[in-house]
Amino acid sequence: MSTQGDDLRISILSSGSTGNVCYVESPNERLLIDAGLSGKKIEHLMGTIDRSLTDVNALLVTHEHTDHRKAVGILARRYPQIGVYANRGTWDAMASRIGKVSLDQKHLFAPDTVQTFGDIDVESFSVSHDAAEPQFYAVHYHGKTFVILTDTGYVSEHVEGVIKDADAYLLECNHDVEMLRMGDYSWPLKQRILSDKGHLSNEEGADTLMDVLGNRTKKIYLGHRSLHNNMKSLCHLTVASMMANKDFGVGEDFKLLDTDPEAATPLEAI
Known part of the structure; x- marks a missing residue:
């Protein structure tokens, strides 16, 4: 899988108090950050930017509130190639709300650390919000940085x-x-x-x-x-x-x- 050009490209699929999903791609990697809508709605919004969830490699979750994790379990079960990443507090807080997620799809992403996804580095940072262990992300690719900071x-x-x-x-x-x-x-x-x-x-x-x-x-x-x-x-x-x-x-x-x-x-x- 590769994309046109050599850029970091983004689309804010949905942002608001009713649901949040962000899509990020590089030439060799495709990520979602949060999945706060229904699976069907996220599939539809991906189609409007001519992209498919079948090519998404990872889903990074910021915290357990519904408008950020609603379809996490649904997408994990529907698209088994997607790895789901969250810190321990978020996993514990959302575990009973998202249904079964395969063990090989569950990954820890601790606060204030960096993880590499193909040619993208993602940096997590803690924030002040009334959730178990909320964190957001700075996405780095070839000297470019995209920051997500809400909640x-x-x-x-x-x-x-x-x-x-x-x-x-x-x-x-x-x-x-x-x-x-x-x-x-x-x-x-x-x-x-x-x-x-x-x-x-x-x-x-x-x-x-x-x-x-x-x-x-x-x-x-x-x-x-x-x-x-x-x-x-x-x-x-x-x-x-x-x-x-x-x-x-x-x-x-x-x-x-x-x-x-x-x-x-x-x-x-x-």
Whole structure:
């Protein structure tokens, strides 16, 4: 199996509070990061970018919440060539929810380590979220880096150091704070989302981006948008305005791109 060109290519198949799946490919490797939709929906979204799950080699899981692991067991049983990778805390937390997974498909991926998948190196890093042992990933290929960071209440200096100056980011902009405060969620749920173990707001996402992006950064995908406490236009405007006000070259030095829970972004090189 090989792909056209010699690039690291990505498609955000789905990103939002209802489900998350990311596809990454190099000339010789194809990976999924998370499987937070039904197996049928993931198969459909892969088809929209002219790719098939029959060629996927590995599925990396960030944590056990349903919108990130819903189809993990289904895909493992349907596609036995896919190895499933997660840390021990995540495996323990999701074991009773995903059904049987063959032992030869189960692999440990400890936090703050690097594993190699063909010609791709993937670096894991721990985050602050109300899950058993949440971690996200920086994907490295031939001097290019793609970082996925959603589902965290804050970004530590350590994490900022790990993800600094990547070529592309999928970064959480989960909620507009005023929409969340004025919305219908219970007060305990609002407190959970706003906490250090919750989710980044639009403003917090923008602040993080301004701390970590560098001269290499060309693409920023705004991700994990809340279905009830955010809007695509508001999220984009908030981040773009904050960054432009600090003299970041939005639309010139880098592209600010939206994601969707129902439609994949184009499969593109970073």
